[in-house]
Amino acid sequence: MLKDNALLVRDQIIELLAKTNSELTTTLKHDSPFQLLIATILSAQCTDKRVNSITEKLFAAHPTVEALDQLSLEKLEAYIKSAGLWRIKARNIKHTCRMLINDFHGEVPKTRDELMRLPGVGRKTANVVLANAFYIPAFPVDTHVHRVANRLGLVNSKTSIQTESQLMNIIPYNHWNDAHHWLINHGRQVCQARRPLCNKCILTDHCQYNNQH
DNA sequence: AACTCGGGGCA
């Protein structure tokens, strides 16, 4: 019963994706897995647009792990100060560069476990790199995705890891990327954590949350 | 599982 509802919601979303313009999807600009890794570390609690404005200059001058490793902590901090949490991120990025060189032959690892050993890389960031740098099936779940998918009844899960696997099961692989971006945008603009704007929502007919409030 | 971190954004 719940599963049937999830399938209905899924089909509604996929229908919406066809009409959605690609401008809705913000992307982190990068030329290599390494650059995507650094950009994704920077993107925590920060919009992709601001990250891109930082990495545009940073990667122009220091495009590789070897080049970025040579950059002093102070200069790195100066580059990324507009990203928020810059002290932590600068330290993590420096440490990550050293680990890539020392432990991974200067390459970005291709497994989630290895990626998550890098400081500043959690499960969500690891999944972003796996999916977008290496095209390895992975579904990044942030709080927006987790909240919206559960409210809509697309999944029924306690943890974001459960949400991750349930979304991978119910959404066709070719829609993972745009569905991910749609869920994030819907979470930011409509299905907000505290004040969900259900009157602006197109999916209220099958929504568990809306029908309870 | 719940808490802390530490910046920016926004009312």
Add this chain to the structure above:
DNA sequence: TGCCCAGAGTT
């Protein structure tokens, strides 16, 4: 100016 955000890391 105080509250909120959203990831990672810690206990």
